[in-house]
Amino acid sequence: MVAGQSSNFKSNPEILIIGAGSLGSRHLQGLGKIKNKFNITVLDPNNSALSKSKLRYKEIAKSNPYHTVNFVNSLDLIRNSADLAIIATTADIRFKVIKSLLKQCFTKFLILEKVVFQTINDFKVILNLLDKKGIKAWVNCPRRVMPFFIQLKERTCKSSRVEILVEGSNWGLACNAIHFIDLLSFLSGQLKVDVNESMLEKKIFKSKRKGFIELGGTLTATTNRGDFLKLIDQRNDNLNFKTIISFDNIVIEIDQQNGLVKEYLKGESENYNQEEYSLPLQSDLTGCQVIEILNNNDPGLTSLHESSGFHIPLIQGINQHLSTIMQKEIKICPIT
Structure with a gap:
């Protein structure tokens, strides 16, 4: 169990997790190990994924009932602001999810799972949008914080x-x-x-x-x-x-x-x-990363801007390879 962390941020910050699958539920467990009180919303249209995520959280919450956690299946059911959002969806829908989220919810910070996006243009559009809104975003390649x-x-x-x-x-x-x-x-x-x-x-x-x-x-x-x-x-x-x-x-x-x-x-x-x-398990990393971000510190993860410089040549290389095999131009890289 992660001990209580010193904090300079407001009490009961709002944390949003979009995507309640394998990684999303581990992020939730990670938050459950922190003794700062959070208001957490977990969003996934798949009710089965929400149920599994709820069970995984209960494994932690039995001994650490600090947080308020809501499980919802629609973006319409979230609050209009969040201090931090973790986007743990698959890569094919992450662009759409981020754009939809930012239309109706103000957030200061994002943690994005990878592969982040499947097209080069998605990076350009989202980076421009985040710059305009003053939102900081990081990509969860966790070896650099181990x-x-x-x-x-x-x-x-x-x-x-x-x-x-x-x-x-x-x-x-x-x-x-x-x-x-x-x-x-x-x-x-x-x-x-x-x-x-x-x-x-x-x-x-x-x-x-x-x-x-x-x-x-x-x-x-x-x-x-x-x-x-x-x-x-x-x-x-x-x-x-x-x-x-x-x-x-x-x-x-x-x-x-x-x-x-x-x-x-x-x-x-x-x-x-x-x-x-x-x-280390993801559930042993998330809580500390979130605390660092909420305290306006560097969490040690790669910024989205920096990570785009790694993603883009990878996407270009794989798309070129697929184009050669399939004998047609591939612009959407089908990996996640």
Whole structure:
């Protein structure tokens, strides 16, 4: 349980969560772990998703009944203002949801799940709208707020080049690529990223989420100074999912499935130090991020403006790949 947080914001701030699915319900649990009192509204047109979200919240609320939580299935049922809104919908409807929300509800801050949007124009329109309204928005690529990667950045920030290799089978390369592009930027300190899709398989796979697609093969990304990201998804194999981060003469090998991390010098992989490794749950992150934002502090997440610089080359690369396969121009990138 997260302890009570010091706060400078008004009492009982209004928090809105749109999208009560897997991630939305975890954000709700995260708010439930904070002892500041919130008025929370969870919105989803799917009553089944609302019911599951309510059950997940009760797992937390039993021992922490601080908040007022309302579950609604229509935008017409929300208040006309919110201090912060978390948009945890799928990517295909997020643009429409944000535009509809801002027509009838004033909010100061947004946290957006990713992939944020499916078209380049959506980024341009929403960024312009948020600038006009003075709304700050962040994208939830959470590795950059996790202690392991924060400590790692203290070491990589002095390096002239960072390399990341992510490899596994059926791990969702298309929908998860943005996580690792964001991580490359975070560890290297570089904001300009180019994406190369030429080594992806000439095949389209069904995503576990209905209406979206997945890809296999290899996708790479580079920064202007030469930092390098290589993402490999061997769809027809059974590879263990690993992330290998190299800088200077040091190699960090993360075995996420087995909860282990090794560190060794390049060329000396047999002489390694090994520790336990785990990714914090989203429900352990959301509360602290919301408190930081409400206190007008930087939550450590990527701003929407900065993240658009990572999303856009990814969308362009995948659309180019799909256009080649389908023999027609693709402008809407069907990933989430």
